[in-house]
Amino acid sequence: MKKHGWSYLLIALSVLIGVVAYPYLPDQMPMHWNINGEVDEYWNKQYAVFFPPLLMIVLMALFIYMPRIDPKKENYKKFSSSYLIFITIMNAFFLLLQCVTIGYSLGLNIDISLAVNLGIGLLFIVLGNYLPRIKHNYFFGIRTPWTLANEKTWRKTHQLSGKLFVVAGLLLVAISFLPGVYKFTGMLVVILTTVLISTIASYVYFNRYKNVGNN
Incomplete structure:
Protein backbone atom coordinates (compact mmCIF):
# COMPACT_ATOMS: atom_id res chain seq x y z
CA MET A 1 0.00 0.00 0.00
CA LYS A 2 2.84 2.38 0.86
CA LYS A 3 4.32 2.23 -2.65
CA HIS A 4 1.07 3.62 -4.10
CA GLY A 5 1.00 6.46 -1.59
CA TRP A 6 1.10 9.30 -4.13
CA SER A 7 -1.73 7.77 -6.15
CA TYR A 8 -3.89 7.30 -3.07
CA LEU A 9 -3.17 10.91 -2.11
CA LEU A 10 -4.27 12.12 -5.56
CA ILE A 11 -7.49 10.09 -5.33
CA ALA A 12 -8.20 11.49 -1.85
CA LEU A 13 -7.53 15.01 -3.14
CA SER A 14 -9.92 14.40 -6.03
CA VAL A 15 -12.68 13.33 -3.62
CA LEU A 16 -11.98 16.32 -1.36
CA ILE A 17 -12.11 18.78 -4.26
CA GLY A 18 -15.41 17.28 -5.37
CA VAL A 19 -16.94 17.52 -1.89
CA VAL A 20 -15.80 21.13 -1.37
CA ALA A 21 -16.90 22.31 -4.82
CA TYR A 22 -20.20 20.41 -4.92
CA PRO A 23 -22.47 23.01 -3.22
CA TYR A 24 -21.28 25.77 -5.58
CA LEU A 25 -21.68 23.89 -8.85
CA PRO A 26 -24.66 24.11 -11.24
CA ASP A 27 -27.00 21.12 -11.40
CA GLN A 28 -25.84 20.42 -14.97
CA MET A 29 -22.10 20.38 -15.63
CA PRO A 30 -20.36 20.36 -19.02
CA MET A 31 -18.57 17.04 -19.61
CA HIS A 32 -17.79 17.02 -23.33
CA TRP A 33 -16.64 19.62 -25.84
CA ASN A 34 -16.69 19.42 -29.66
CA ILE A 35 -13.73 20.12 -31.95
CA ASN A 36 -14.52 23.85 -31.83
CA GLY A 37 -14.29 23.92 -28.05
CA GLU A 38 -18.06 24.21 -27.56
CA VAL A 39 -19.92 22.23 -24.90
CA ASP A 40 -22.08 19.52 -26.46
CA GLU A 41 -22.87 17.28 -23.48
CA TYR A 42 -23.89 17.93 -19.87
CA TRP A 43 -24.08 15.58 -16.87
CA ASN A 44 -25.91 15.88 -13.56
CA LYS A 45 -23.38 17.25 -11.10
CA GLN A 46 -23.58 14.27 -8.71
CA TYR A 47 -22.18 12.13 -11.52
CA ALA A 48 -19.87 14.69 -13.09
CA VAL A 49 -18.11 15.67 -9.86
CA PHE A 50 -17.34 12.19 -8.61
CA PHE A 51 -16.80 10.37 -11.90
CA PRO A 52 -13.03 11.22 -12.01
CA PRO A 53 -12.20 9.81 -8.55
CA LEU A 54 -14.37 6.75 -9.26
CA LEU A 55 -12.50 6.20 -12.53
CA MET A 56 -9.19 6.63 -10.71
CA ILE A 57 -10.18 4.02 -8.13
CA VAL A 58 -11.23 1.51 -10.82
CA LEU A 59 -8.00 2.03 -12.77
CA MET A 60 -5.93 1.71 -9.59
CA ALA A 61 -7.58 -1.62 -8.87
CA LEU A 62 -6.82 -2.80 -12.40
CA PHE A 63 -3.19 -1.65 -12.26
CA ILE A 64 -2.68 -3.40 -8.93
CA TYR A 65 -4.44 -6.58 -10.05
CA MET A 66 -2.91 -6.99 -13.52
CA PRO A 67 0.61 -7.99 -12.41
CA ARG A 68 -0.87 -10.73 -10.22
CA ILE A 69 -2.49 -12.55 -13.15
CA ASP A 70 0.10 -11.83 -15.82
CA PRO A 71 2.03 -14.97 -16.88
CA LYS A 72 5.09 -12.69 -16.93
CA LYS A 73 4.40 -11.38 -13.42
CA GLU A 74 8.05 -11.70 -12.37
CA ASN A 75 9.06 -9.15 -14.99
CA TYR A 76 7.05 -6.41 -13.27
CA LYS A 77 9.66 -6.36 -10.50
CA LYS A 78 12.23 -5.28 -13.09
CA PHE A 79 10.34 -2.09 -13.97
CA SER A 80 8.31 -1.53 -10.80
CA SER A 81 9.46 2.08 -10.34
CA SER A 82 8.47 2.98 -13.93
CA TYR A 83 5.13 1.23 -13.45
CA LEU A 84 4.43 3.22 -10.27
CA ILE A 85 5.37 6.49 -11.95
CA PHE A 86 3.00 5.79 -14.83
CA ILE A 87 0.12 5.02 -12.44
CA THR A 88 0.79 8.24 -10.52
CA ILE A 89 0.94 10.33 -13.71
CA MET A 90 -2.33 8.82 -14.94
CA ASN A 91 -4.05 9.73 -11.68
CA ALA A 92 -2.60 13.25 -11.89
CA PHE A 93 -4.01 13.55 -15.42
CA PHE A 94 -7.53 12.62 -14.31
CA LEU A 95 -7.25 15.02 -11.38
CA LEU A 96 -6.33 17.74 -13.87
CA LEU A 97 -9.41 16.94 -15.96
CA GLN A 98 -11.60 17.12 -12.87
CA CYS A 99 -10.14 20.46 -11.82
CA VAL A 100 -10.52 22.14 -15.21
CA THR A 101 -14.08 20.81 -15.56
CA ILE A 102 -15.05 22.11 -12.12
CA GLY A 103 -13.28 25.42 -12.78
CA TYR A 104 -15.10 25.84 -16.09
CA SER A 105 -18.44 25.02 -14.41
CA LEU A 106 -17.75 27.69 -11.78
CA GLY A 107 -17.35 30.29 -14.50
CA LEU A 108 -13.57 30.46 -14.80
CA ASN A 109 -12.23 31.34 -18.24
CA ILE A 110 -10.52 28.01 -18.98
CA ASP A 111 -9.61 26.76 -22.44
CA ILE A 112 -10.50 23.09 -21.99
CA SER A 113 -8.96 21.92 -25.27
CA LEU A 114 -5.69 23.67 -24.38
CA ALA A 115 -5.59 22.05 -20.95
CA VAL A 116 -6.45 18.58 -22.29
CA ASN A 117 -3.93 18.73 -25.13
CA LEU A 118 -1.19 19.95 -22.81
CA GLY A 119 -2.05 17.19 -20.35
CA ILE A 120 -1.98 14.48 -23.04
CA GLY A 121 1.25 15.90 -24.45
CA LEU A 122 2.99 15.79 -21.06
CA LEU A 123 1.59 12.29 -20.49
CA PHE A 124 3.18 11.15 -23.77
CA ILE A 125 6.51 12.72 -22.86
CA VAL A 126 6.62 11.02 -19.47
CA LEU A 127 5.49 7.68 -20.88
CA GLY A 128 8.04 7.93 -23.69
CA ASN A 129 10.85 8.31 -21.18
CA TYR A 130 9.83 5.13 -19.38
CA LEU A 131 8.68 2.88 -22.24
CA PRO A 132 12.20 1.48 -22.92
CA ARG A 133 12.36 0.27 -19.30
CA ILE A 134 9.20 -1.83 -19.50
CA LYS A 135 9.97 -5.53 -19.62
Missing part, protein backbone atom coordinates in the same frame (compact mmCIF):
# COMPACT_ATOMS: atom_id res chain seq x y z
CA HIS A 136 8.09 -8.20 -21.53
CA ASN A 137 4.53 -8.68 -20.18
CA TYR A 138 0.97 -9.21 -21.43
CA PHE A 139 -0.88 -6.17 -20.08
CA PHE A 140 1.27 -3.05 -20.07
CA GLY A 141 3.21 -1.46 -22.93
CA ILE A 142 3.15 -1.72 -26.73
CA ARG A 143 1.22 -4.98 -27.04
CA THR A 144 1.02 -6.30 -30.59
CA PRO A 145 1.04 -9.96 -31.66
CA TRP A 146 4.70 -9.48 -32.59
CA THR A 147 5.96 -7.84 -29.39
CA LEU A 148 4.16 -10.48 -27.31
CA ALA A 149 5.67 -13.29 -29.37
CA ASN A 150 9.31 -12.27 -29.09
CA GLU A 151 11.21 -10.53 -26.28
CA LYS A 152 13.78 -8.95 -28.57
CA THR A 153 10.97 -7.54 -30.71
CA TRP A 154 9.42 -6.18 -27.51
CA ARG A 155 12.67 -4.53 -26.46
CA LYS A 156 13.45 -2.97 -29.84
CA THR A 157 9.88 -1.74 -30.32
CA HIS A 158 9.81 -0.09 -26.91
CA GLN A 159 13.16 1.57 -27.47
CA LEU A 160 11.87 3.11 -30.70
CA SER A 161 8.41 3.89 -29.31
CA GLY A 162 9.93 5.70 -26.34
CA LYS A 163 11.52 8.20 -28.71
CA LEU A 164 8.35 8.43 -30.80
CA PHE A 165 6.20 9.14 -27.74
CA VAL A 166 8.50 11.95 -26.57
CA VAL A 167 8.43 13.57 -30.02
CA ALA A 168 4.65 13.09 -30.19
CA GLY A 169 4.28 14.67 -26.75
CA LEU A 170 6.29 17.72 -27.78
CA LEU A 171 4.19 18.05 -30.94
CA LEU A 172 0.97 17.78 -28.91
CA VAL A 173 2.17 20.56 -26.60
CA ALA A 174 2.92 22.76 -29.63
CA ILE A 175 -0.40 21.88 -31.29
CA SER A 176 -2.24 22.90 -28.10
CA PHE A 177 -1.90 26.55 -29.10
CA LEU A 178 -3.51 26.15 -32.54
CA PRO A 179 -7.16 27.10 -33.26
CA GLY A 180 -9.79 24.55 -32.23
CA VAL A 181 -10.35 22.42 -35.35
CA TYR A 182 -6.62 22.35 -36.17
CA LYS A 183 -5.83 21.40 -32.59
CA PHE A 184 -8.21 18.43 -32.67
CA THR A 185 -7.12 17.27 -36.13
CA GLY A 186 -3.46 17.68 -35.25
CA MET A 187 -3.88 15.68 -32.06
CA LEU A 188 -5.53 12.80 -33.93
CA VAL A 189 -2.86 12.78 -36.64
CA VAL A 190 0.01 12.78 -34.11
CA ILE A 191 -1.48 10.03 -31.92
CA LEU A 192 -2.56 7.77 -34.81
CA THR A 193 0.79 8.22 -36.58
CA THR A 194 2.68 7.32 -33.41
CA VAL A 195 0.58 4.20 -32.86
CA LEU A 196 0.83 3.18 -36.53
CA ILE A 197 4.62 3.55 -36.68
CA SER A 198 5.03 1.59 -33.43
CA THR A 199 2.80 -1.19 -34.75
CA ILE A 200 4.57 -1.42 -38.10
CA ALA A 201 7.96 -1.33 -36.38
CA SER A 202 6.98 -4.26 -34.16
CA TYR A 203 6.12 -6.30 -37.27
CA VAL A 204 9.41 -5.38 -38.95
CA TYR A 205 11.43 -6.20 -35.82
CA PHE A 206 9.62 -9.52 -35.41
CA ASN A 207 10.48 -10.63 -38.92
CA ARG A 208 14.05 -9.51 -38.40
CA TYR A 209 14.57 -11.29 -35.06
CA LYS A 210 12.14 -14.24 -35.05
CA ASN A 211 14.89 -16.71 -35.92
CA VAL A 212 17.60 -15.32 -33.66
CA GLY A 213 16.03 -15.90 -30.23
CA ASN A 214 15.30 -13.41 -27.45
CA ASN A 215 18.83 -12.27 -26.56
Whole structure:
Protein backbone atom coordinates (compact mmCIF):
# COMPACT_ATOMS: atom_id res chain seq x y z
CA MET A 1 0.00 0.00 0.00
CA LYS A 2 2.84 2.38 0.86
CA LYS A 3 4.32 2.23 -2.65
CA HIS A 4 1.07 3.62 -4.10
CA GLY A 5 1.00 6.46 -1.59
CA TRP A 6 1.10 9.30 -4.13
CA SER A 7 -1.73 7.77 -6.15
CA TYR A 8 -3.89 7.30 -3.07
CA LEU A 9 -3.17 10.91 -2.11
CA LEU A 10 -4.27 12.12 -5.56
CA ILE A 11 -7.49 10.09 -5.33
CA ALA A 12 -8.20 11.49 -1.85
CA LEU A 13 -7.53 15.01 -3.14
CA SER A 14 -9.92 14.40 -6.03
CA VAL A 15 -12.68 13.33 -3.62
CA LEU A 16 -11.98 16.32 -1.36
CA ILE A 17 -12.11 18.78 -4.26
CA GLY A 18 -15.41 17.28 -5.37
CA VAL A 19 -16.94 17.52 -1.89
CA VAL A 20 -15.80 21.13 -1.37
CA ALA A 21 -16.90 22.31 -4.82
CA TYR A 22 -20.20 20.41 -4.92
CA PRO A 23 -22.47 23.01 -3.22
CA TYR A 24 -21.28 25.77 -5.58
CA LEU A 25 -21.68 23.89 -8.85
CA PRO A 26 -24.66 24.11 -11.24
CA ASP A 27 -27.00 21.12 -11.40
CA GLN A 28 -25.84 20.42 -14.97
CA MET A 29 -22.10 20.38 -15.63
CA PRO A 30 -20.36 20.36 -19.02
CA MET A 31 -18.57 17.04 -19.61
CA HIS A 32 -17.79 17.02 -23.33
CA TRP A 33 -16.64 19.62 -25.84
CA ASN A 34 -16.69 19.42 -29.66
CA ILE A 35 -13.73 20.12 -31.95
CA ASN A 36 -14.52 23.85 -31.83
CA GLY A 37 -14.29 23.92 -28.05
CA GLU A 38 -18.06 24.21 -27.56
CA VAL A 39 -19.92 22.23 -24.90
CA ASP A 40 -22.08 19.52 -26.46
CA GLU A 41 -22.87 17.28 -23.48
CA TYR A 42 -23.89 17.93 -19.87
CA TRP A 43 -24.08 15.58 -16.87
CA ASN A 44 -25.91 15.88 -13.56
CA LYS A 45 -23.38 17.25 -11.10
CA GLN A 46 -23.58 14.27 -8.71
CA TYR A 47 -22.18 12.13 -11.52
CA ALA A 48 -19.87 14.69 -13.09
CA VAL A 49 -18.11 15.67 -9.86
CA PHE A 50 -17.34 12.19 -8.61
CA PHE A 51 -16.80 10.37 -11.90
CA PRO A 52 -13.03 11.22 -12.01
CA PRO A 53 -12.20 9.81 -8.55
CA LEU A 54 -14.37 6.75 -9.26
CA LEU A 55 -12.50 6.20 -12.53
CA MET A 56 -9.19 6.63 -10.71
CA ILE A 57 -10.18 4.02 -8.13
CA VAL A 58 -11.23 1.51 -10.82
CA LEU A 59 -8.00 2.03 -12.77
CA MET A 60 -5.93 1.71 -9.59
CA ALA A 61 -7.58 -1.62 -8.87
CA LEU A 62 -6.82 -2.80 -12.40
CA PHE A 63 -3.19 -1.65 -12.26
CA ILE A 64 -2.68 -3.40 -8.93
CA TYR A 65 -4.44 -6.58 -10.05
CA MET A 66 -2.91 -6.99 -13.52
CA PRO A 67 0.61 -7.99 -12.41
CA ARG A 68 -0.87 -10.73 -10.22
CA ILE A 69 -2.49 -12.55 -13.15
CA ASP A 70 0.10 -11.83 -15.82
CA PRO A 71 2.03 -14.97 -16.88
CA LYS A 72 5.09 -12.69 -16.93
CA LYS A 73 4.40 -11.38 -13.42
CA GLU A 74 8.05 -11.70 -12.37
CA ASN A 75 9.06 -9.15 -14.99
CA TYR A 76 7.05 -6.41 -13.27
CA LYS A 77 9.66 -6.36 -10.50
CA LYS A 78 12.23 -5.28 -13.09
CA PHE A 79 10.34 -2.09 -13.97
CA SER A 80 8.31 -1.53 -10.80
CA SER A 81 9.46 2.08 -10.34
CA SER A 82 8.47 2.98 -13.93
CA TYR A 83 5.13 1.23 -13.45
CA LEU A 84 4.43 3.22 -10.27
CA ILE A 85 5.37 6.49 -11.95
CA PHE A 86 3.00 5.79 -14.83
CA ILE A 87 0.12 5.02 -12.44
CA THR A 88 0.79 8.24 -10.52
CA ILE A 89 0.94 10.33 -13.71
CA MET A 90 -2.33 8.82 -14.94
CA ASN A 91 -4.05 9.73 -11.68
CA ALA A 92 -2.60 13.25 -11.89
CA PHE A 93 -4.01 13.55 -15.42
CA PHE A 94 -7.53 12.62 -14.31
CA LEU A 95 -7.25 15.02 -11.38
CA LEU A 96 -6.33 17.74 -13.87
CA LEU A 97 -9.41 16.94 -15.96
CA GLN A 98 -11.60 17.12 -12.87
CA CYS A 99 -10.14 20.46 -11.82
CA VAL A 100 -10.52 22.14 -15.21
CA THR A 101 -14.08 20.81 -15.56
CA ILE A 102 -15.05 22.11 -12.12
CA GLY A 103 -13.28 25.42 -12.78
CA TYR A 104 -15.10 25.84 -16.09
CA SER A 105 -18.44 25.02 -14.41
CA LEU A 106 -17.75 27.69 -11.78
CA GLY A 107 -17.35 30.29 -14.50
CA LEU A 108 -13.57 30.46 -14.80
CA ASN A 109 -12.23 31.34 -18.24
CA ILE A 110 -10.52 28.01 -18.98
CA ASP A 111 -9.61 26.76 -22.44
CA ILE A 112 -10.50 23.09 -21.99
CA SER A 113 -8.96 21.92 -25.27
CA LEU A 114 -5.69 23.67 -24.38
CA ALA A 115 -5.59 22.05 -20.95
CA VAL A 116 -6.45 18.58 -22.29
CA ASN A 117 -3.93 18.73 -25.13
CA LEU A 118 -1.19 19.95 -22.81
CA GLY A 119 -2.05 17.19 -20.35
CA ILE A 120 -1.98 14.48 -23.04
CA GLY A 121 1.25 15.90 -24.45
CA LEU A 122 2.99 15.79 -21.06
CA LEU A 123 1.59 12.29 -20.49
CA PHE A 124 3.18 11.15 -23.77
CA ILE A 125 6.51 12.72 -22.86
CA VAL A 126 6.62 11.02 -19.47
CA LEU A 127 5.49 7.68 -20.88
CA GLY A 128 8.04 7.93 -23.69
CA ASN A 129 10.85 8.31 -21.18
CA TYR A 130 9.83 5.13 -19.38
CA LEU A 131 8.68 2.88 -22.24
CA PRO A 132 12.20 1.48 -22.92
CA ARG A 133 12.36 0.27 -19.30
CA ILE A 134 9.20 -1.83 -19.50
CA LYS A 135 9.97 -5.53 -19.62
CA HIS A 136 8.09 -8.20 -21.53
CA ASN A 137 4.53 -8.68 -20.18
CA TYR A 138 0.97 -9.21 -21.43
CA PHE A 139 -0.88 -6.17 -20.08
CA PHE A 140 1.27 -3.05 -20.07
CA GLY A 141 3.21 -1.46 -22.93
CA ILE A 142 3.15 -1.72 -26.73
CA ARG A 143 1.22 -4.98 -27.04
CA THR A 144 1.02 -6.30 -30.59
CA PRO A 145 1.04 -9.96 -31.66
CA TRP A 146 4.70 -9.48 -32.59
CA THR A 147 5.96 -7.84 -29.39
CA LEU A 148 4.16 -10.48 -27.31
CA ALA A 149 5.67 -13.29 -29.37
CA ASN A 150 9.31 -12.27 -29.09
CA GLU A 151 11.21 -10.53 -26.28
CA LYS A 152 13.78 -8.95 -28.57
CA THR A 153 10.97 -7.54 -30.71
CA TRP A 154 9.42 -6.18 -27.51
CA ARG A 155 12.67 -4.53 -26.46
CA LYS A 156 13.45 -2.97 -29.84
CA THR A 157 9.88 -1.74 -30.32
CA HIS A 158 9.81 -0.09 -26.91
CA GLN A 159 13.16 1.57 -27.47
CA LEU A 160 11.87 3.11 -30.70
CA SER A 161 8.41 3.89 -29.31
CA GLY A 162 9.93 5.70 -26.34
CA LYS A 163 11.52 8.20 -28.71
CA LEU A 164 8.35 8.43 -30.80
CA PHE A 165 6.20 9.14 -27.74
CA VAL A 166 8.50 11.95 -26.57
CA VAL A 167 8.43 13.57 -30.02
CA ALA A 168 4.65 13.09 -30.19
CA GLY A 169 4.28 14.67 -26.75
CA LEU A 170 6.29 17.72 -27.78
CA LEU A 171 4.19 18.05 -30.94
CA LEU A 172 0.97 17.78 -28.91
CA VAL A 173 2.17 20.56 -26.60
CA ALA A 174 2.92 22.76 -29.63
CA ILE A 175 -0.40 21.88 -31.29
CA SER A 176 -2.24 22.90 -28.10
CA PHE A 177 -1.90 26.55 -29.10
CA LEU A 178 -3.51 26.15 -32.54
CA PRO A 179 -7.16 27.10 -33.26
CA GLY A 180 -9.79 24.55 -32.23
CA VAL A 181 -10.35 22.42 -35.35
CA TYR A 182 -6.62 22.35 -36.17
CA LYS A 183 -5.83 21.40 -32.59
CA PHE A 184 -8.21 18.43 -32.67
CA THR A 185 -7.12 17.27 -36.13
CA GLY A 186 -3.46 17.68 -35.25
CA MET A 187 -3.88 15.68 -32.06
CA LEU A 188 -5.53 12.80 -33.93
CA VAL A 189 -2.86 12.78 -36.64
CA VAL A 190 0.01 12.78 -34.11
CA ILE A 191 -1.48 10.03 -31.92
CA LEU A 192 -2.56 7.77 -34.81
CA THR A 193 0.79 8.22 -36.58
CA THR A 194 2.68 7.32 -33.41
CA VAL A 195 0.58 4.20 -32.86
CA LEU A 196 0.83 3.18 -36.53
CA ILE A 197 4.62 3.55 -36.68
CA SER A 198 5.03 1.59 -33.43
CA THR A 199 2.80 -1.19 -34.75
CA ILE A 200 4.57 -1.42 -38.10
CA ALA A 201 7.96 -1.33 -36.38
CA SER A 202 6.98 -4.26 -34.16
CA TYR A 203 6.12 -6.30 -37.27
CA VAL A 204 9.41 -5.38 -38.95
CA TYR A 205 11.43 -6.20 -35.82
CA PHE A 206 9.62 -9.52 -35.41
CA ASN A 207 10.48 -10.63 -38.92
CA ARG A 208 14.05 -9.51 -38.40
CA TYR A 209 14.57 -11.29 -35.06
CA LYS A 210 12.14 -14.24 -35.05
CA ASN A 211 14.89 -16.71 -35.92
CA VAL A 212 17.60 -15.32 -33.66
CA GLY A 213 16.03 -15.90 -30.23
CA ASN A 214 15.30 -13.41 -27.45
CA ASN A 215 18.83 -12.27 -26.56
